Amino acid sequence: MIYIVLFSISFALTYFIKEYAIKKSLIATVNERSSHTVPIPHGGGIAVAITWFAGLIYLYINNQIEPTLFFAFIIGAVIAVVGFVDDIVELSPKIRMIVFALVGATGLYIIGGLDVLTFGLFDISNTFITSVFAMLLILWYINLTNFIDGIDSYLGVKFIFLSVAGLVIFGADYFAVLGVSVLGFLYWNWHNAKIFMGDVGSTLLGYTIAIITLYYANIQSQNLWIWITLYGVFWFDATMTLVRRKLNGEKLSQAHKKHAYQRLTQAGWSHSKVTLYALGLNVVIFLLVYFIPNIAVSFALSLVLLYVAYRFVDSKKKFES
Numbered sequence: 001m002i003y004i005v006l007f008s009i010s011f012a013l014t015y016f017i018k019e020y021a022i023k024k025s026l027i028a029t030v031n032e033r034s035s036h037t038v039p040i041p042h043g044g045g046i047a048v049a050i051t052w053f054a055g056l057i058y059l060y061i062n063n064q065i066e067p068t069l070f071f072a073f074i075i076g077a078v079i080a081v082v083g084f085v086d087d088i089v090e091l092s093p094k095i096r097m098i099v100f101a102l103v104g105a106t107g108l109y110i111i112g113g114l115d116v117l118t119f120g121l122f123d124i125s126n127t128f129i130t131s132v133f134a135m136l137l138i139l140w141y142i143n144l145t146n147f148i149d150g151i152d153s154y155l156g157v158k159f160i161f162l163s164v165a166g167l168v169i170f171g172a173d174y175f176a177v178l179g180v181s182v183l184g185f186l187y188w189n190w191h192n193a194k195i196f197m198g199d200v201g202s203t204l205l206g207y208t209i210a211i212i213t214l215y216y217a218n219i220q221s222q223n224l225w226i227w228i229t230l231y232g233v234f235w236f237d238a239t240m241t242l243v244r245r246k247l248n249g250e251k252l253s254q255a256h257k258k259h260a261y262q263r264l265t266q267a268g269w270s271h272s273k274v275t276l277y278a279l280g281l282n283v284v285i286f287l288l289v290y291f292i293p294n295i296a297v298s299f300a301l302s303l304v305l306l307y308v309a310y311r312f313v314d315s316k317k318k319f320e321s
Contacts, residue, residue: 002055002058006177006180007180009047010182013047017046018041018195043200045080046084052204053074055177056177059174069215072107073211079103084198115218141207141210142206151262153271154278155197156182159179161279162178163179190272191271229288230285236307261278
Protein backbone atom coordinates (compact mmCIF):
# COMPACT_ATOMS: atom_id res chain seq x y z
CA MET A 1 0.00 0.00 0.00
CA ILE A 2 2.81 2.43 0.92
CA TYR A 3 4.33 2.08 -2.53
CA ILE A 4 1.06 3.01 -4.22
CA VAL A 5 0.86 6.06 -1.97
CA LEU A 6 4.44 7.07 -2.78
CA PHE A 7 3.92 6.58 -6.50
CA SER A 8 0.80 8.74 -6.31
CA ILE A 9 2.70 11.46 -4.44
CA SER A 10 5.48 11.48 -7.04
CA PHE A 11 3.01 11.45 -9.92
CA ALA A 12 0.84 14.27 -8.53
CA LEU A 13 3.74 16.43 -7.37
CA THR A 14 5.41 16.21 -10.77
CA TYR A 15 2.18 17.35 -12.42
CA PHE A 16 1.75 20.33 -10.08
CA ILE A 17 5.41 21.31 -10.41
CA LYS A 18 5.04 21.15 -14.20
CA GLU A 19 2.00 23.42 -14.13
CA TYR A 20 3.63 25.85 -11.71
CA ALA A 21 6.85 25.97 -13.75
CA ILE A 22 4.87 26.79 -16.89
CA LYS A 23 3.01 29.62 -15.15
CA LYS A 24 6.21 31.07 -13.68
CA SER A 25 8.26 30.49 -16.87
CA LEU A 26 10.69 28.20 -15.03
CA ILE A 27 11.82 26.44 -18.17
CA ALA A 28 15.07 24.86 -19.34
CA THR A 29 16.48 27.01 -22.11
CA VAL A 30 17.87 25.41 -25.25
CA ASN A 31 21.68 25.60 -25.41
CA GLU A 32 24.68 23.89 -27.03
CA ARG A 33 24.30 20.82 -24.81
CA SER A 34 20.54 20.42 -25.28
CA SER A 35 19.02 17.50 -27.17
CA HIS A 36 15.74 19.43 -27.41
CA THR A 37 14.63 22.18 -29.74
CA VAL A 38 11.95 23.78 -27.55
CA PRO A 39 12.11 25.00 -23.91
CA ILE A 40 10.65 22.55 -21.37
CA PRO A 41 9.76 23.09 -17.68
CA HIS A 42 12.33 21.70 -15.26
CA GLY A 43 12.43 20.91 -11.57
CA GLY A 44 10.57 17.58 -11.70
CA GLY A 45 13.31 16.15 -9.54
CA ILE A 46 11.71 17.98 -6.61
CA ALA A 47 8.90 15.43 -6.72
CA VAL A 48 11.41 12.57 -6.81
CA ALA A 49 13.33 14.01 -3.86
CA ILE A 50 10.26 14.68 -1.69
CA THR A 51 8.83 11.23 -2.36
CA TRP A 52 12.18 9.54 -1.77
CA PHE A 53 12.76 11.26 1.57
CA ALA A 54 9.15 10.69 2.67
CA GLY A 55 9.53 6.99 1.89
CA LEU A 56 12.83 6.82 3.76
CA ILE A 57 11.25 8.41 6.84
CA TYR A 58 8.44 5.86 6.69
CA LEU A 59 10.98 3.02 6.53
CA TYR A 60 12.99 4.49 9.40
CA ILE A 61 9.95 4.86 11.63
CA ASN A 62 9.04 1.23 10.93
CA ASN A 63 12.60 -0.05 11.44
CA GLN A 64 12.94 -1.15 7.81
CA ILE A 65 16.25 0.59 7.13
CA GLU A 66 19.57 0.71 8.96
CA PRO A 67 19.90 4.06 10.81
CA THR A 68 23.39 4.71 9.37
CA LEU A 69 22.18 4.26 5.81
CA PHE A 70 19.05 6.31 6.52
CA PHE A 71 21.05 9.31 7.74
CA ALA A 72 23.57 8.97 4.91
CA PHE A 73 20.67 9.12 2.44
CA ILE A 74 18.93 12.00 4.26
CA ILE A 75 21.99 14.26 4.17
CA GLY A 76 21.55 14.13 0.40
CA ALA A 77 18.73 16.64 0.89
CA VAL A 78 21.42 19.33 0.98
CA ILE A 79 22.51 18.33 -2.53
CA ALA A 80 18.89 18.41 -3.69
CA VAL A 81 18.43 21.94 -2.30
CA VAL A 82 21.62 23.17 -3.96
CA GLY A 83 20.51 21.51 -7.20
CA PHE A 84 17.16 23.27 -6.97
CA VAL A 85 18.85 26.65 -6.45
CA ASP A 86 21.20 25.91 -9.34
CA ASP A 87 18.24 25.14 -11.60
CA ILE A 88 16.94 28.66 -10.91
CA VAL A 89 20.01 30.92 -10.66
CA GLU A 90 22.91 28.78 -11.98
CA LEU A 91 25.42 28.59 -9.15
CA SER A 92 29.17 28.72 -9.58
CA PRO A 93 30.70 25.27 -10.31
CA LYS A 94 33.10 25.85 -7.39
CA ILE A 95 30.22 26.33 -4.95
CA ARG A 96 28.54 23.20 -6.25
CA MET A 97 31.72 21.13 -5.91
CA ILE A 98 32.36 22.39 -2.38
CA VAL A 99 28.83 21.38 -1.35
CA PHE A 100 29.14 18.01 -3.10
CA ALA A 101 32.44 17.36 -1.34
CA LEU A 102 31.14 18.35 2.10
CA VAL A 103 27.97 16.28 1.76
CA GLY A 104 29.90 13.38 0.26
CA ALA A 105 32.41 13.42 3.11
CA THR A 106 29.57 13.56 5.66
CA GLY A 107 27.73 10.67 4.03
CA LEU A 108 30.94 8.66 3.84
CA TYR A 109 31.64 9.34 7.52
CA ILE A 110 28.13 8.25 8.51
CA ILE A 111 28.45 4.85 6.80
CA GLY A 112 31.89 4.36 8.33
CA GLY A 113 34.05 5.08 5.29
CA LEU A 114 35.13 2.34 2.90
CA ASP A 115 36.65 -0.61 4.73
CA VAL A 116 38.53 -2.28 1.92
CA LEU A 117 39.10 -1.79 -1.79
CA THR A 118 39.29 -5.21 -3.42
CA PHE A 119 40.82 -6.00 -6.79
CA GLY A 120 40.43 -9.78 -6.71
CA LEU A 121 44.10 -10.71 -6.51
CA PHE A 122 44.81 -8.17 -3.76
CA ASP A 123 43.01 -5.86 -1.36
CA ILE A 124 43.77 -2.33 -0.18
CA SER A 125 42.72 -1.52 3.37
CA ASN A 126 44.76 1.65 3.89
CA THR A 127 42.25 4.18 5.22
CA PHE A 128 43.69 7.12 3.32
CA ILE A 129 43.60 5.31 -0.04
CA THR A 130 40.12 3.87 0.45
CA SER A 131 38.80 7.25 1.60
CA VAL A 132 40.24 9.06 -1.42
CA PHE A 133 38.78 6.41 -3.73
CA ALA A 134 35.39 6.65 -2.04
CA MET A 135 35.30 10.45 -2.24
CA LEU A 136 36.30 10.43 -5.90
CA LEU A 137 33.58 7.88 -6.61
CA ILE A 138 30.95 10.02 -4.87
CA LEU A 139 31.98 13.19 -6.69
CA TRP A 140 32.25 11.44 -10.05
CA TYR A 141 28.85 9.75 -9.68
CA ILE A 142 27.14 13.02 -8.74
CA ASN A 143 28.61 14.84 -11.71
CA LEU A 144 28.33 12.09 -14.32
CA THR A 145 24.69 11.46 -13.41
CA ASN A 146 24.09 15.14 -14.02
CA PHE A 147 25.98 14.96 -17.34
CA ILE A 148 24.00 11.95 -18.54
CA ASP A 149 20.61 13.52 -17.84
CA GLY A 150 20.16 14.90 -21.34
CA ILE A 151 17.28 13.17 -23.11
CA ASP A 152 13.72 12.22 -22.19
CA SER A 153 13.32 9.34 -19.72
CA TYR A 154 16.96 8.20 -19.96
CA LEU A 155 17.93 8.89 -16.35
CA GLY A 156 14.56 7.84 -14.95
CA VAL A 157 14.57 4.45 -16.68
CA LYS A 158 18.16 3.85 -15.53
CA PHE A 159 17.28 4.38 -11.88
CA ILE A 160 14.17 2.26 -12.09
CA PHE A 161 16.40 -0.46 -13.52
CA LEU A 162 18.87 -0.03 -10.63
CA SER A 163 16.00 -0.13 -8.14
CA VAL A 164 14.66 -3.40 -9.56
CA ALA A 165 18.19 -4.86 -9.74
CA GLY A 166 18.86 -3.91 -6.11
CA LEU A 167 15.52 -5.32 -5.01
CA VAL A 168 16.16 -8.64 -6.78
CA ILE A 169 19.76 -9.06 -5.60
CA PHE A 170 19.62 -7.55 -2.10
CA GLY A 171 15.90 -7.38 -1.28
CA ALA A 172 15.92 -4.11 0.68
CA ASP A 173 12.70 -2.06 0.85
CA TYR A 174 14.38 1.26 0.04
CA PHE A 175 15.01 0.04 -3.50
CA ALA A 176 11.26 -0.17 -4.01
CA VAL A 177 10.88 3.33 -2.52
CA LEU A 178 13.49 4.68 -4.91
CA GLY A 179 11.85 2.95 -7.86
CA VAL A 180 8.33 4.28 -7.28
CA SER A 181 9.69 7.76 -6.51
CA VAL A 182 11.24 7.88 -9.97
CA LEU A 183 8.37 6.05 -11.68
CA GLY A 184 5.80 8.72 -10.78
CA PHE A 185 8.04 11.34 -12.38
CA LEU A 186 8.82 9.16 -15.40
CA TYR A 187 5.22 9.27 -16.64
CA TRP A 188 5.63 12.99 -17.31
CA ASN A 189 9.20 12.68 -18.57
CA TRP A 190 8.62 10.00 -21.21
CA HIS A 191 9.21 11.18 -24.78
CA ASN A 192 7.98 13.75 -25.59
CA ALA A 193 8.80 15.02 -22.11
CA LYS A 194 6.43 17.43 -20.39
CA ILE A 195 9.01 18.23 -17.70
CA PHE A 196 12.71 17.65 -16.98
CA MET A 197 14.24 16.36 -13.76
CA GLY A 198 16.77 19.18 -13.38
CA ASP A 199 19.88 19.23 -11.21
CA VAL A 200 17.73 18.87 -8.09
CA GLY A 201 17.00 15.29 -9.13
CA SER A 202 20.05 14.19 -11.11
CA THR A 203 22.65 15.22 -8.54
CA LEU A 204 20.63 13.66 -5.71
CA LEU A 205 20.32 10.37 -7.60
CA GLY A 206 24.04 10.39 -8.35
CA TYR A 207 24.82 10.83 -4.66
CA THR A 208 22.30 8.14 -3.71
CA ILE A 209 23.78 5.45 -5.99
CA ALA A 210 27.28 6.33 -4.75
CA ILE A 211 26.23 5.82 -1.12
CA ILE A 212 24.50 2.55 -2.03
CA THR A 213 27.67 1.35 -3.77
CA LEU A 214 29.92 2.13 -0.81
CA TYR A 215 27.46 0.90 1.82
CA TYR A 216 27.14 -2.50 0.19
CA ALA A 217 30.90 -2.67 -0.36
CA ASN A 218 31.29 -2.56 3.42
CA ILE A 219 28.88 -5.46 3.81
CA GLN A 220 30.85 -7.57 1.31
CA SER A 221 33.82 -6.23 -0.61
CA GLN A 222 32.81 -7.71 -3.98
CA ASN A 223 29.53 -5.75 -3.82
CA LEU A 224 31.54 -2.69 -4.82
CA TRP A 225 32.09 -4.20 -8.24
CA ILE A 226 28.53 -5.46 -8.50
CA TRP A 227 27.22 -1.90 -8.23
CA ILE A 228 29.96 -0.45 -10.41
CA THR A 229 29.06 -3.03 -13.06
CA LEU A 230 25.33 -2.32 -12.81
CA TYR A 231 26.04 1.41 -13.24
CA GLY A 232 28.34 0.66 -16.15
CA VAL A 233 26.30 2.13 -19.02
CA PHE A 234 26.48 5.56 -17.40
CA TRP A 235 30.05 5.71 -16.14
CA PHE A 236 31.49 4.02 -19.24
CA ASP A 237 29.87 6.54 -21.57
CA ALA A 238 30.78 9.52 -19.39
CA THR A 239 34.36 8.38 -18.81
CA MET A 240 35.07 7.47 -22.44
CA THR A 241 33.61 10.78 -23.60
CA LEU A 242 35.65 12.73 -21.07
CA VAL A 243 38.90 10.97 -22.05
CA ARG A 244 38.29 11.43 -25.78
CA ARG A 245 37.49 15.12 -25.36
CA LYS A 246 40.67 15.55 -23.30
CA LEU A 247 42.72 13.83 -26.01
CA ASN A 248 41.13 16.18 -28.55
CA GLY A 249 42.40 19.14 -26.53
CA GLU A 250 38.88 20.36 -25.77
CA LYS A 251 38.00 22.53 -22.79
CA LEU A 252 36.25 20.04 -20.52
CA SER A 253 34.02 22.66 -18.90
CA GLN A 254 32.56 23.61 -22.28
CA ALA A 255 29.06 22.37 -23.13
CA HIS A 256 28.94 19.55 -25.69
CA LYS A 257 26.76 16.84 -27.19
CA LYS A 258 29.26 14.00 -27.56
CA HIS A 259 27.96 11.42 -25.12
CA ALA A 260 26.93 8.19 -26.80
CA TYR A 261 23.24 8.72 -26.11
CA GLN A 262 23.42 12.22 -27.57
CA ARG A 263 25.17 11.05 -30.72
CA LEU A 264 22.49 8.40 -31.26
CA THR A 265 19.77 11.08 -31.19
CA GLN A 266 21.84 13.12 -33.64
CA ALA A 267 21.95 10.02 -35.85
CA GLY A 268 18.15 10.06 -36.00
CA TRP A 269 17.16 7.79 -33.12
CA SER A 270 14.22 8.95 -31.01
CA HIS A 271 14.74 9.54 -27.29
CA SER A 272 12.56 6.57 -26.42
CA LYS A 273 14.49 4.27 -28.81
CA VAL A 274 17.82 5.25 -27.23
CA THR A 275 16.37 4.74 -23.76
CA LEU A 276 14.92 1.31 -24.55
CA TYR A 277 18.12 0.09 -26.22
CA ALA A 278 20.09 1.29 -23.19
CA LEU A 279 17.63 -0.56 -20.96
CA GLY A 280 18.23 -3.73 -22.99
CA LEU A 281 21.98 -3.29 -22.48
CA ASN A 282 21.41 -2.83 -18.76
CA VAL A 283 19.32 -6.01 -18.58
CA VAL A 284 22.08 -8.04 -20.25
CA ILE A 285 24.60 -6.65 -17.76
CA PHE A 286 22.26 -7.54 -14.90
CA LEU A 287 21.97 -11.11 -16.18
CA LEU A 288 25.77 -11.37 -16.29
CA VAL A 289 26.01 -10.17 -12.69
CA TYR A 290 23.13 -12.34 -11.48
CA PHE A 291 24.08 -15.64 -13.11
CA ILE A 292 27.88 -15.49 -13.04
CA PRO A 293 29.10 -16.00 -9.47
CA ASN A 294 32.56 -14.55 -10.16
CA ILE A 295 32.14 -10.76 -10.27
CA ALA A 296 35.54 -10.33 -11.96
CA VAL A 297 34.29 -12.39 -14.91
CA SER A 298 30.93 -10.59 -15.14
CA PHE A 299 32.67 -7.22 -14.85
CA ALA A 300 35.12 -8.10 -17.63
CA LEU A 301 32.33 -9.36 -19.89
CA SER A 302 30.35 -6.21 -19.19
CA LEU A 303 33.31 -4.06 -20.20
CA VAL A 304 33.57 -5.94 -23.49
CA LEU A 305 29.84 -5.51 -24.06
CA LEU A 306 30.00 -1.80 -23.26
CA TYR A 307 32.96 -1.28 -25.57
CA VAL A 308 31.16 -3.05 -28.43
CA ALA A 309 28.07 -0.89 -27.79
CA TYR A 310 30.22 2.25 -27.74
CA ARG A 311 31.84 1.34 -31.06
CA PHE A 312 28.37 0.74 -32.47
CA VAL A 313 27.47 4.30 -31.53
CA ASP A 314 30.65 5.48 -33.27
CA SER A 315 29.48 3.74 -36.43
CA LYS A 316 26.16 5.60 -36.27
CA LYS A 317 27.60 9.01 -35.41
CA LYS A 318 31.31 9.73 -35.49
CA PHE A 319 32.96 11.27 -32.43
CA GLU A 320 34.05 14.56 -33.97
CA SER A 321 37.37 16.19 -33.12
